[in-house]
Amino acid sequence: MITILQWTTLAICAMIAIARIPSALRGRNRSLFYIFALMTLAILLSIEAPYVAIDQALGGINLTNLLLRFVIFGAIYFVGVRITKGFGATNAYRLITGRTGMLALAVLSALVVVVFLLMDTAGSSAGLVTVSGKDHRNGVLVEYYGAAGRAYPAFVSLVLFPAMVRAARSRLPLLVRVAAGLLAVGGLSIALTLFFPVVPPELGSLRFIVNYTAVLCFVIGLALIWAARIRQDKRAGIGTSFTEK
Template sequence: MIAILQWTTLAVGGGLALARIPSVLRGENRSLFSLYALMTLAVLLSIDGPYLAIDQALGGLNIANLILRFLIFGTVFFLGIRIARGFGAGDALRRITGPVRIAVAAAASLAVIVLFAMMDTAGSSAGLVAVFAKDPGHAALVEYYGAAGRLYPAYVMLALLPAMLQTLPSRLPILVRSSAALLAAASVAITLSLLSPVIPQSLEFLRYLLNYSAILCLLTGLALIWLSKSLAKRLKQTEPAELPA
C-alpha cells in the first residue's frame, strides 16, 4: 500500500511537470514547472530504490536525506509565496516572507543539521530506517530529526490556511474553491505530521498517509489553479468583441 502511494504520487508529480513543458518552451509560467519538478524530485528521494542509488553515489552517509529536507524547505517557501499571491492573501504573504518566517526557518534548519550530525548515519537507508533501528538513542534522534524537518513546512502551510478557508464559501469559480479545499487539506495533513513521533509503530502507515496525501493535495490544488486560469483565459479570448457604435 505504501509503495503504491509513493509511486502514484511520483507519477502524478512527474506527469504534471511534463504537462507544463510546452508552456515552459513558450516562456510561460516557468515557476509552476519548477515547483512541480522540485516536488517530484522530493518524492523520488523518499522512495527506496532511487534514494539508495543517489545516496550511495554521494558516499552512503544518508546525505541525500539531508538534501531532501532542505529541498522541501525551499519548495515549500516558493510554493507558499505563489499560493499567497494567487489568492491575494497579503497577511499570509507577510507571515511567509517576514522576520518570523526567517526565525522559524533558521531554527528548523539548525535543528535538522545538529540532529543529523549527532547520528551515526553510515549506511544508505531511505527514511533513515536502518539508523532508527541501531539503538533507542538513534531511534529518538531520528524522530526528532523528522519533526524538525516538518516544522517549517507546517508553519508555511498554517500561514496559508486562513486564506484557503475564507475562499471556500466565496463566489469564486468552483475550480478555485476546489483548489482551496485541497490546499487546506494539505495544510492540515502537514500539520498533523508533526505528531509522527507519538504515532506507534503499529500505525506507522499513518505517517506515510499524511505525508503523501499532503503532497498529492498540493499537486492537485496547484493543477486546478492552473486549469482555472487557462479556462478563464480561453473564455476571454472567445468573447465576442464589442461592436463599434
C-alpha cells in the same frame, strides 16, 4: 498499497512538471514549474529503491535524506509564495517571506543540519530506519531530526490554512474553490505530521498516507488553479495552448 501510492504520486507530479516546461522556458509562471519539479524530486528521494541508489552514489551516509529535507523546504516555500500571491493573502505572504518566515526557515534548517551531524548516519536507509535502530541515542536523534524537518512545512501550511478556507467558502469560480479546499486539506495533513512521534509503530503506515495525501492535495489543487486560469483565458478569447499557461 504504499508502494502504489508512492509511484502513482510520483507519476502525477512528473507529468505536470513536464507539461509546465514550455511555459517555464518562455518565462511564464516559472514558480509553478519549480513547485512541481521539486515535489517530483522529493517523492523520488522518498521511495526506497531510488533513495538507496542515490545515497550509495553519495557515500552511503544518508546525505540523500538531508537533501530531501531541503528539497521539501524549497517546495513548500514556493507553494506558500505562489498561493498567497494568487489568493491575495497579503498577511500570510508577509509571514512566509518576511522576517518571521525567514527566521523560521534559517533556524529550522540549521537545526536539521546540526542534528544530522550528531547522528551515526552510516548505512543508506530510507526513512533512517537503520539509523534509528542502532541504539537509543540515535533513535532519539532521529526523532528530533524528523520533528525539525516537519516543523517548517507545518509552519507554512498553518499560515496558508485560513486563507484557503476563506477561498473555498467564497464565490470564486468552482474550480478555484475546489482547488482551495484541496490546498486546505493538504495543509492540514502537513500540520498533522507534527503528531507523528505519538503514532504507535503498528500504525506506521498512517505516516505514509498522511504525507502522500498532503502531496496529492497540493499537486491537484495547484493543477486545478492552472486549469481555471486556462479556462478563464479561453473565455476571454486569449489563444494560448494548455502548456503555455
